[in-house]
Amino acid sequence: MQFLTTDETSMPSTPDTHLLRNTNFRWLLGGGLVSMLGDQFSMLALPWLVLSLTGDSLSLGIAVALMGAPRAVLILLGGTIADRYSARRVMLLSKYAQAAILFLLAALLWLDQASLALAYAAALALGIASAFAIPAGTAILPQAVPASSLQKANGLQMGARQLSLLAGPLLAALVLGAHDGARQTAMTALAAAFAIDALTFVFSAWTLRQVALRPLAAAAAQGMWREMAAGLAMVWRDVPLRSCYAYWALVAFFVMGPLQVALPVLASERLQGAAALGLLMGAHGAGTLAGMLCSGLGGAWLRRHFGATLLAVDAAVAVLLMALGQISAAWQGAALLALTGLLGGYLQVAIFTWIQRRVTPAMLGRAMALFMGIFLGLAPLSAAATGALLRHASVGELFCGGGALLLAAAVAAALLTGIPRIGEADCVIQP
CATH class of the missing domain: 1.20.1250.20 (MFS general substrate transporter like domains)
Structure with missing residues (x-):
């Protein structure tokens, strides 16, 4: 039973053994890997920012909670909006929002305007944006590759994520290596880390726009809460x-x-x-x-x-x-x-x-x-x-x-x- 408006021939139909020759998947995998590597810069820089400002583990715990709580609370709403308005559109808006947040944070740090309130606000904003990005990202792949290639495509994407978890912190550490110096030097290093992550969001948004997705059958419009309940x-x-x-x-x-x-x-x-x-x-x-x-x-x-x-x-x-x-x-x-x-x-x-x-x-x-x-x-x-x-x-x-x-x-x-x-x-x- 198919729920698509077109058949498999409307997109690159690539055998499972040649998935990397699929243009759609290459754009998704390349952009996603760059973005995931960039995420590790912020995942290291944000805790260091809080600890640099306060030296307090409780403050760090609050910042982590402010980033994590919106994901748990809003992720179902994010999935509903992705289904209602197109997963790619939601994903793009989320990437642009996170890039803007990180560029603004980097600029304020370069201007020596760092504060705990700023770190908390950035953590909360990034958490809210990711609550919409996560479900949208998982919904895109089945529209981009043939159904027979989903297993291998998921394996490569998740493998890329795992690779970023191993390599990303090492790359981030190189940028944050100047953190032990004076305050201004430390803030400059942190600002550079946030700016790098912002650039990776912009790049991955550009690659996502190159992906040709199969159109989905139009669904009857309902209220947002009714769609969530559905x-x-x-x-x-x-x-x-x-x-x-x-x-x-x-x-x-x-x-x-x-x-x-x-x-x-x-x-x-x-x-x-x-x-x-x-x-x-x-x-x-x-x-x-x-x-x-x-x-x-x-x-x-x-x-x-x-x-x-x-x-x-x-x-x-x-x-x-x-x-x-x-x-x-x-x-x-x-x-x-x-x-x-x-x-x-x-x-x-x-x-x-x-x-x-x-x-x-x-x-x-x-x-x-x-x-x-x-x-x-x-x-x-x-x-x-x-x-x-x-x-x-x-x-x-x-x-x-x-x-x-x-x-x-x-x-x-x-x-x-x-x-x-x-x-x-x-x-x-x-x-």
Whole structure:
């Protein structure tokens, strides 16, 4: 069943094995990679700005919260607007807005007008803009590449993001290297970092304008809140989608807190402190990148057995988490986390592809916004719960308990839901 006004021949129809020859995808991948690298400049510069002004960890926490909270609160509205007014238009406006915010911030820092209020305002504004950009960005890809190429396209895009997380901070550190000097020198270095990120937004907006998207069938206009409610109702009525979203909420709660909070504690208590933590995080990041880049392997088989593979991989990750709580050396943790990242990266691409293939393009922005809202909303709750539990349990007990709960969730989903039977036949857009 197709919901497009034109068929696949209306856009470059490139075989899956030659995806990089697809002009649309090259524009998306190139512009996205540059923009993601630029994001790392701001992700480092903004905390440094707050700490330079205050030296206060609470102020830093407030700035991070001001950037993160709007994403969780407004992301469903962002997805609704992307579906209503075109994902590309929303994405372009968001990029222009973020570029303007960063250029203004850079100019004020160059003029030595830095203040904590300015940092807070920039964090809040960037968070609001990203709440609209994130769902719009995920809704564009299915309109730009053939349906048969979605798995590989998602793998390459997510791999590029993971690569930017590894390389971006190193590039940003070169720009911020002058930060230890006088105040004016420090502010100039920070201003340069923000200006570089702004330029990458402008560049990626230009590349996005070069992409030829398939037109979507016109949808009946409704009120904004009715369209948002329609997106929620669509997910609720779709039993496989609803089951997966509920299951992923459990997974997010059991996994994200231990990785964000308990892992640093593990490195501090049992290993060599900060150096060990860097090794563990690097191993997990490298494994995730490898998993994303390998996501094209077994694509046809994975589409036929998506649900069963999902639960099997999560069960394996649960066992790895339990083993992580028993380690006594950094290399053991690095090996376990590299394998965890490999499985997680592979599965993450499969999940994004399944949602994009299952949901009609007119609803995709809302569906992806709700999916990502689950993780954005539960991450702080999971972190808080993990921190509270660590006051009463050892870090080893916490990893074992979290892994056991994840394993129980996977087994319960296998026995009590239809998730194991989800496969290619459940996709709306067929290959």
